[in-house]
Amino acid sequence: MSTLEIADTTIAGPEDALALAVAQALRGVRGANPLVGAIITAPDGRVLASGYHRGRGTAHAEVEALAGFNGFNESSSTSGFDPADSTLWITLEPCDHTGTTGPCTEAILASGIRTVRYAVADPTGPDGGGAARLRSAGLDVGQVDAEQARRAGAADLNPRWMLARDSGRPFVTAHLAQSLDGRVAAVDGTSQWITGPESRRHAQSVRSRVDAIIVGTGTVLTDDPRLTARDAAGRDLPRQPVPVVQGRRAVPAGAALRGGDSWLHVEDHDPQVVLDRLTAGDNAAGTTVSSAWPHGGTRPGHVLIEGGPTVLSAWMGAGLVDELFLYQAPLILGSGLAGLDLPQHTTLSHALHLTLDAAENGAISRLGDDVLLHYAAP
Amino acid sequence: MSTLEIADTTIAGPEDALALAVAQALRGVRGANPLVGAIITAPDGRVLASGYHRGRGTAHAEVEALAGFNGFNESSSTSGFDPADSTLWITLEPCDHTGTTGPCTEAILASGIRTVRYAVADPTGPDGGGAARLRSAGLDVGQVDAEQARRAGAADLNPRWMLARDSGRPFVTAHLAQSLDGRVAAVDGTSQWITGPESRRHAQSVRSRVDAIIVGTGTVLTDDPRLTARDAAGRDLPRQPVPVVQGRRAVPAGAALRGGDSWLHVEDHDPQVVLDRLTAGDNAAGTTVSSAWPHGGTRPGHVLIEGGPTVLSAWMGAGLVDELFLYQAPLILGSGLAGLDLPQHTTLSHALHLTLDAAENGAISRLGDDVLLHYAAP
Numbered sequence: 095m096s097t098l099e100i101a102d103t104t105i106a107g108p109e110d111a112l113a114l115a116v117a118q119a120l121r122g123v124r125g126a127n128p129l130v131g132a133i134i135t136a137p138d139g140r141v142l143a144s145g146y147h148r149g150r151g152t153a154h155a156e157v158e159a160l161a162g163f164n165g166f167n168e169s170s171s172t173s174g175f176d177p178a179d180s181t182l183w184i185t186l187e188p189c190d191h192t193g194t195t196g197p198c199t200e201a202i203l204a205s206g207i208r209t210v211r212y213a214v215a216d217p218t219g220p221d222g223g224g225a226a227r228l229r230s231a232g233l234d235v236g237q238v239d240a241e242q243a244r245r246a247g248a249a250d251l252n253p254r255w256m257l258a259r260d261s262g263r264p265f266v267t268a269h270l271a272q273s274l275d276g277r278v279a280a281v282d283g284t285s286q287w288i289t290g291p292e293s294r295r296h297a298q299s300v301r302s303r304v305d306a307i308i309v310g311t312g313t314v315l316t317d318d319p320r321l322t323a324r325d326a327a328g329r330d331l332p333r334q335p336v337p338v339v340q341g342r343r344a345v346p347a348g349a350a351l352r353g354g355d356s357w358l359h360v361e362d363h364d365p366q367v368v369l370d371r372l373t374a375g376d377n378a379a380g381t382t383v384s385s386a387w388p389h390g391g392t393r394p395g396h397v398l399i400e401g402g403p404t405v406l407s408a409w410m411g412a413g414l415v416d417e418l419f420l421y422q423a424p425l426i427l428g429s430g431l432a433g434l435d436l437p438q439h440t441t442l443s444h445a446l447h448l449t450l451d452a453a454e455n456g457a458i459s460r461l462g463d464d465v466l467l468h469y470a471a472p
Numbered sequence: 473m474s475t476l477e478i479a480d481t482t483i484a485g486p487e488d489a490l491a492l493a494v495a496q497a498l499r500g501v502r503g504a505n506p507l508v509g510a511i512i513t514a515p516d517g518r519v520l521a522s523g524y525h526r527g528r529g530t531a532h533a534e535v536e537a538l539a540g541f542n543g544f545n546e547s548s549s550t551s552g553f554d555p556a557d558s559t560l561w562i563t564l565e566p567c568d569h570t571g572t573t574g575p576c577t578e579a580i581l582a583s584g585i586r587t588v589r590y591a592v593a594d595p596t597g598p599d600g601g602g603a604a605r606l607r608s609a610g611l612d613v614g615q616v617d618a619e620q621a622r623r624a625g626a627a628d629l630n631p632r633w634m635l636a637r638d639s640g641r642p643f644v645t646a647h648l649a650q651s652l653d654g655r656v657a658a659v660d661g662t663s664q665w666i667t668g669p670e671s672r673r674h675a676q677s678v679r680s681r682v683d684a685i686i687v688g689t690g691t692v693l694t695d696d697p698r699l700t701a702r703d704a705a706g707r708d709l710p711r712q713p714v715p716v717v718q719g720r721r722a723v724p725a726g727a728a729l730r731g732g733d734s735w736l737h738v739e740d741h742d743p744q745v746v747l748d749r750l751t752a753g754d755n756a757a758g759t760t761v762s763s764a765w766p767h768g769g770t771r772p773g774h775v776l777i778e779g780g781p782t783v784l785s786a787w788m789g790a791g792l793v794d795e796l797f798l799y800q801a802p803l804i805l806g807s808g809l810a811g812l813d814l815p816q817h818t819t820l821s822h823a824l825h826l827t828l829d830a831a832e833n834g835a836i837s838r839l840g841d842d843v844l845l846h847y848a849a850p
Binding site: 272273274275276277407410411420422424425426427428429432433434435436437445446447448449450457458459460463465467469 | 650651652653654655785788789798800802803804805806807810811812813814815823824825826827828835836837838841843845847
């Protein structure tokens with residue numbers, strides 16, 4: 095929110111300021127862009143504005159905070175308040191890059207704020223490097239002490255996003271809708287509607303964020319999904335993720351996912367091969383998508399693994415899932431297909447340890463009769 | 473709480489009053505006794521006091537509310553306030569029975585309150601029948617309109633407790649500590665410490681409520697548990713549940729659960745047989761426990777199923793589990809023993825449907841790195 099949601103709060107120092115910015119950042123959603131939060135404080139420590147990044151295509155955190163700050167300046171009874179006296183705190187170094195939004199450096203310079211503190215440096219790549227630009231314009235720009243930033247949680251905001259970026263691959267979200275005993279289908283294969291409408295709506299909102307949805311040939315043959323992103327009323331959204339089918343079996347001529355503008359078939363079981371093909375825009379059997387990623391760019395920035403168990407387990411086992419949304423229905427199937435099957439983990443000490451992820455409404459939420467658990471890979 | 477936690481609240485009518493009493497009731501824990509909540513209102517609708525039943529051996533809800541009410545009367549600036557003008561609202565008909573606590577009818581009569589409204593009648597058994605007693609003492613006692621009580625949620629507070637009571641069996645709680653993929657042990661059998669210390673402490677608090685803990689011979693042979701109830705520091709509590717072993721294999725001479733005062737071995741797989749033996753105080757192989765239930769009485773009022781999967785599945789499949797605590801660790805085991813195995817449920821429409829249970833801190837809570845999901849059988 096650009097409004098003064100954390101008004102009447104006063105910071106005691108840099109760690110405190112960053113902790114508030116981190117809390118803002120955690121309101122965002124993970125994906126192609128990192129979580130970023132920002133606050134603006136007065137010389138006496140009062141918090142004047144705050145903002146966070148809501149995901150690809152939306153304003154950056156500092157721009158959102160500045161919007162609230164500017165509104166504050168114009169409407170406040172403290173007219174004559176000088177922006178040059180206030181400080182902008184950001185969890186990540188501001189960008190100096192025009193992407194889907196303008197560079198944050200320009201917005202900061204236009205605001206009149208002269209003091210900027212950030213937690214995590216982002217000097218490389220087209221999105222980083224804003225600190226040098228602001229310094230050359232005469233601003234007081236500094237990185238907060240690393241230990242203070244760590245204690246405030248700023249260093250832990252985006253470890254998997256940075257890993258994905260440094261690996262040159264998209265951020266990977268996985269979806270698992272299961273009964274409370276970890277089954278995704280009954281013995282007879284019945285698998286539709288395990289979870290309720292609220293869970294399915296959330297799953298649709300995740301689809302709307304991604305460039306591609308990856309399923310196995312088994313899912314295509316069993317469920318024949320369209321894999322489209324739909325709004326709450328069930329209508330297809332303007333931007334559609336590219337359906338990607340992984341596996342060696344053929345995709346039937348009448349498969350529903352062939353109905354979109356483009357789709358991909360990667361005839362391999364190895365997630366890394368799928369990633370390589372996606373990144374290269376290569377296409378074994380479908381139409382080409384190299385210049386058709388729904389959110390722009392020549393490479394996908396965010397992909398979603400929707401299953402089934404073989405595909406999800408392969409990605410999970412390869413350490414390539416960054417975030418997991420686990421939708422748990424209040425059902426006991428008691429038998430039938432398990433949602434995950436990783437035969438290589440034979441002892442408890444080899445288990446995959448995830449962590450509850452506080453981003454996006456907190457780690458645990460209720461969706462109708464279901465529970466949504468949000469996990470991050472460590 | 474007997475204090476005025478819901479002060480400054482005003483009720484608009486009976487449904488509103490009962491909804492507040494229901495919210496109080498849901499703060500309690502399920503078990504041998506039903507969930508019960510109570511509030512006391514002034515003639516203008518102000519809520520003067522509230523209370524809930526915290527479980528066997530503690531004050532009944534109306535007694536707790538009356539304690540707050542009496543404190544209010546003694547300390548309030550509204551001295552001269554006449555208890556006869558106020559109304560006691562209870563989700564369940566008050567008892568007229570001296571158990572571990574005195575009869576609620578006596579407490580109500582002593583308070584000076586002259587008007588009592590309750591939602592659910594409890595005319596049978598030694599614990600009910602208080603309405604007639606109060607009426608004979610000249611009080612205005614009435615049952616709230618059934619539809620209003622239903623809308624306030626009072627009718628849905630204790631369906632499984634009433635089923636258990638009407639079946640002459642104890643209330644049955646089940647415990648399941650699993651990975652997020654529904655496994656309770658890795659392929660090599662490693663099963664200790666799937667969940668963290670906070671989950672284990674909660675599980676200990678559940679143990680402290682029950683008369684008996686039921687496990688299978690497999691659990692005895694694999695884990696050799698003591699099955700004692702311990703405090704937060706790990707010390708054995710004064711009252712210990714009776715360990716009950718279900719199944720045909722022998723309990724080893726050196727088994728840890730033989731270390732307590734009494735234990736039972738029921739050499740059968742059928743949960744109903746186990747219940748019958750428990751209720752009869754019969755004992756095939758252990759020492760007799762018929763007069764040694766830790767919370768008093770000649771029959772167990774509350775038992776806990778701790779597993780393993782065969783035993784839990786048998787009780788779940790027989791419809792004999794009233795409440796399930798599901799402790800879910802942020803682990804993926806990927807293979808290994810599933811926590812539930814009910815081969816008879818072969819299609820989704822035959823799945824067991826549970827419901828999230830708002831009692832005891834809400835249906836969903838975080839316990840350290842784990843998540844606790846509280847489910848009720850429908």
